[in-house]
Amino acid sequence: MRENIQTASPAVVIVGSGHAGVGVAAGLRSRGWEGRIVLIDAEGQLPYERPPLSKDLLVPGAPAEPVPMRKESWFESRGIERVHGTAASIDRGRREVRLADGRALHYVKLILATGSTPRRLTVPGADLDGVLMLKTLPDARRLAAELAPSSDTAQDAARHVVVIGAGYIGLEVAAAAAKHGCRVTVLEFQDRVMSRVTSEPVSRFFEGLHGRAGTEFRFGAAVTALEGTRSPDGAGRVEWVVTADGARHRADVVVAGIGVIPEQGLAADAGLEASDGILVDAGGRTSDPDIYAAGDATRFASLYDGASQRLECIQNARAQAEAIAADITGQAPPAPEVPWFWTVQHGVRLQTAGVRHPDDDVLLRGDPANGKFSVIYLRGGRVAAVDTVGSLADFNAGKKLVAQRATIDPSLAADPSLPLDQAIAPLEPAAL
Amino acid sequence: MPTTIIAVDRDGTRHSLVWDEDQTLMETLRDNDLPVLASCGGTASCATCHVYLEEPVAARLGERSADEAELLADAEGFRECGSRLSCQIGHDAAHDGILVELAPEG
Numbered sequence: 001m002r003e004n005i006q007t008a009s010p011a012v013v014i015v016g017s018g019h020a021g022v023g024v025a026a027g028l029r030s031r032g033w034e035g036r037i038v039l040i041d042a043e044g045q046l047p048y049e050r051p052p053l054s055k056d057l058l059v060p061g062a063p064a065e066p067v068p069m070r071k072e073s074w075f076e077s078r079g080i081e082r083v084h085g086t087a088a089s090i091d092r093g094r095r096e097v098r099l100a101d102g103r104a105l106h107y108v109k110l111i112l113a114t115g116s117t118p119r120r121l122t123v124p125g126a127d128l129d130g131v132l133m134l135k136t137l138p139d140a141r142r143l144a145a146e147l148a149p150s151s152d153t154a155q156d157a158a159r160h161v162v163v164i165g166a167g168y169i170g171l172e173v174a175a176a177a178a179k180h181g182c183r184v185t186v187l188e189f190q191d192r193v194m195s196r197v198t199s200e201p202v203s204r205f206f207e208g209l210h211g212r213a214g215t216e217f218r219f220g221a222a223v224t225a226l227e228g229t230r231s232p233d234g235a236g237r238v239e240w241v242v243t244a245d246g247a248r249h250r251a252d253v254v255v256a257g258i259g260v261i262p263e264q265g266l267a268a269d270a271g272l273e274a275s276d277g278i279l280v281d282a283g284g285r286t287s288d289p290d291i292y293a294a295g296d297a298t299r300f301a302s303l304y305d306g307a308s309q310r311l312e313c314i315q316n317a318r319a320q321a322e323a324i325a326a327d328i329t330g331q332a333p334p335a336p337e338v339p340w341f342w343t344v345q346h347g348v349r350l351q352t353a354g355v356r357h358p359d360d361d362v363l364l365r366g367d368p369a370n371g372k373f374s375v376i377y378l379r380g381g382r383v384a385a386v387d388t389v390g391s392l393a394d395f396n397a398g399k400k401l402v403a404q405r406a407t408i409d410p411s412l413a414a415d416p417s418l419p420l421d422q423a424i425a426p427l428e429p430a431a432l
Numbered sequence: 433m434p435t436t437i438i439a440v441d442r443d444g445t446r447h448s449l450v451w452d453e454d455q456t457l458m459e460t461l462r463d464n465d466l467p468v469l470a471s472c473g474g475t476a477s478c479a480t481c482h483v484y485l486e487e488p489v490a491a492r493l494g495e496r497s498a499d500e501a502e503l504l505a506d507a508e509g510f511r512e513c514g515s516r517l518s519c520q521i522g523h524d525a526a527h528d529g530i531l532v533e534l535a536p537e538g
Contacts, residue, residue, distance in 0.1 A: 030465045049473050067473070071455075074463050315471055337469070342477050349499075351477060392502040396479055400538075419506065 011036035012328065013097055013105050015087045015266065016113035017047040020295030020317035022069050024111050027325025029078045037080045038105060040097070043136065044084035046072055051314070053140040054169050055344055058176035062144060066137050087114075090270035092288055109290055109328055112267055112278060113321075116260035116296040116312065121164065125226030130238040131254045134169055143173070146253045147180045158183045162241045162251040164223055166193035168343045170257030171206065175345045177253075178213040185249050186210070187221040187241065194350075197341070199375050202350060202387050205368045209346050218243065226254060262297045262310060275299065277310045283333065284324040292327070294320035302355070303336065304384070304405070309355070313341050338402045351395050354385030354402035365394065366416040373416070374398070381407050381427045386420075397421045435525055439466055440533040451523055457483070457532065458519035466534065474519035476500050479507040481518040482535035489530050490514050493521065508538040 012028060014021045017039050025037050041047065048066035056062060075082055085099040096104045118133040120126065132143050147161065161177040163170045166188035177184045186193075192203035193210075207217060222244040230236035241249040264274040273279040273287045277299025284292040295317035299310050319336035326333040342351040348371070356377045366373035372391040376398070377384045382405040386398030397420040401408065406424050413423035435451040439461055451460045458481040461468045469480035476499045485493075490513055496504065500517050504510055515535065521527075 051473065051475070069473075070463060071452075314473065318469075318471060337471060337480075340471075340478070342472070342475075349477070392477070392499055393505060396503060396506050421506070 011038045011081075011105065011107060012109045012111065013038045013040065013107040014111040014113055015040045015097065016115055016295070016297075017041035017043070017069075017082070018050065018113060018115050018295060018317065019069070019314045020115070020297075020321050021111065021113035022047050023318045023321025024113065024292075024294060024324050025078075025080045026070070027322050028328060029080070031325050031329040031331055033325070033329050035108070037078075038083055039075075039080055040083050040085055040087050040099070040105070042084075042086045045137070046070075048137060050135075051342075053137065054134055054172040055176075057140045058144050058147065058173065059179050060148065066140075087266055090266060090291070092270055092291070095290065107290070109292065111284075111324060112286070112291065112293040112297060113295045113317075114263035114266060114278075114293075114297045116262050118169075118256070119259045119261055121223070121226070121256050121258070123223055123225050125228065125238065128226055128228045128230075128236050128238040130228075130252060131226060131256070133256050134173065135260075143253075143255065147177050147182060159252040160185070160250045161253045161255065162187060162249050163255050163257065164241070165257040165259070166190075166217070167196065167257055167259065168194070168341075170255065171210065171345050172343060173255045173257060174210060174215050175213070177255075178210070178215055178346075182253075184210075184215040186215060186217050187223060187243060187249070188217065188219050189222055191219045193217070197352065198350070198356065198387055199362045199377070201362075201364055201368055201373070202375055202389060205373075205389060206345060206348075206350065209348055213346055218247070218249075221245070221247075226251075260296065260312060262299070264297055267291075267293065267297075280320070282323065283327045284320045285327070292324045294324055304355070305379075311339050311355070313339055315339050315341075338399045340399065348390050349392070350387060350389050351392060352385060352387045353395060353399040354383070356385040356387075360384055363410055363413055365414050365420070374420070376408070376413055376420075378408075378410075383408060394420045433525075433528070435523065435528045437527065437529070438531045439464070440531065441466065442534050442536065451527065453523045455523060456519050457521040457523075457527075458517070461518055461532070461534075467537075468518065468534065469537070470519060472519075476503065476517055476520055479503040479517065480537070482507050482509075483516055483518045484511060484514045484533040484535055485516055486531055487513055489527065490516060492526065496520075507535065509536045 047069040088100040089098045159182045161182040161184045163174045163186045225242040227240040228236040228238045262277040264278045267278040268274040278293040280298045323333040340353045360377035363376040374394040375387040383401040388395045407427045408423040409425035439447045449464045472478040
């Protein structure tokens with residue numbers, strides 16, 4: 001890794017080396033940008049894929065190394081300079097990014113791809129050892145070690161793992177813990193799993209899947225405290241999770257998966273518009289013409305309905321990265337892919353195209369009892385999102401219907417023996 | 433001897449690429465700036481790394497996995513013989529010299 005920063009030489013400086021940051025670097029080079037590209041990376045290691053951190057890297061027999069996003073030689077051959085450091089402030093007047101260690105980098109264009117950080121538990125006891133979150137590779141390694149302790153410390157009893165939050169991360173961790181033979185309890189404030197991102201039939205299907213693997217669920221559960229025996233110096237390890245109903249849940253390990261907070265501090269401190277996300281337009285532009293932002297850190301208007309949104313997904317990070325690379329090189333941005341999301345739990349895949357709203361009409365396609373079904377979300381009669389469970393047969397067709405905001409005949413769409421795209425039909429006059 | 437392949441772009445341009453042993457075919461195409469979106473990062477979750485292989489090469493790979501078959505079935509320009517997700521093809525010296533054609537986007 002290069003550390004000799006030539007502060008006088010102008011460069012596109014990218015803060016953050018996730019999909020958004022690496023995507024901008026890749027996009028700039030493939031579009032012919034010949035100037036310097038400097039990628040500031042706080043973790044100091046080859047940029048890696050994050051989705052496996054909560055999946056393949058946690059299960060028994062997991063690979064020791066993450067999947068690199070690109071090879072070291074790829075960065076070198078494209079002259080993408082990687083700088084290990086933490087961006088601390090932006091001086092917009094001087095067009096400089098200052099690092100925490102005092103170094104300064106001059107930019108012609110600055111890209112903030114700062115991502116998000118897991119929301120922390122704020123209840124008493126959240127500082128106890130054994131209370132974990134999952135975002136980075138070190139987080140994943142720590143968690144994997146806790147789920148599968150070495151044999152001399154494991155004793156005979158299964159470890160008690162309490163997962164707080166039944167979203168993607170919480171449930172993927174719960175599945176991995178169950179595979180390690182842990183006794184898993186999931187505490188969720190809402191009345192079903194993944195309530196933010198999917199509908200009742202999908203939630204109940206996945207609840208059943210985890211339940212058959214021995215995982216217990218407590219819905220409507222509000223965590224009020226974590227308890228453990230502390231030594232005189234205040235250190236201690238978690239032993240119990242207490243909920244508002246007075247229940248106490250035995251815990252050797254607690255994992256909180258309660259959402260993320262966009263990393264907007266750098267932008268907001270520099271006076272850029274930010275409000276639960278750095279505000280950007282469709283081209284990734286912030287309120288400063290020389291500064292762009294991309295990925296989990298951003299908030300923007302949906303291309304579909306104009307609603308202000310954040311999208312925590314690779315598709316969005318990469319689409320924004322491409323738009324920014326196109327803008328900097330004076331080219332037309334490509335049409336973005338439909339936003340899509342996936343999770344794998346106990347070997348069953350849930351994949352979603354589009355962004356569902358809670359008040360969408362819900363159309364079930366197929367029978368959850370068969371382990372393979374889809375759910376179509378209709379907004380004003382048009383396909384807004386499609387969930388596919390246990391099968392990807394409807395995924396590409398669903399993505400196309402979402403992209404076209406297609407109208408469908410519900411009775412045809414509900415018949416899984418017909419290809420989904422054959423259900424396209426004009427809107428009923430009553431729905432217009 | 434490095435493994436070399438011929439990649440045919442969507443406009444018909446031919447590129448000679450070296451396929452490194454530690455990469456999948458998708459990674460080789462992507463890292464050589466071929467326009468392969470590969471938006472799932474190589475996990476057989478989308479069909480944006482869809483390529484066509486010549487018949488004997490496809491036959492050598494054996495059956496597609498269930499995920500790959502489902503994703504390809506309604507992919508743009510699907511061919512019963514030859515359509516593959518390039519992320520599911522690991523390096524094999526036996527693939528030296530093969531022709532890989534990018535399928536249409538969409």
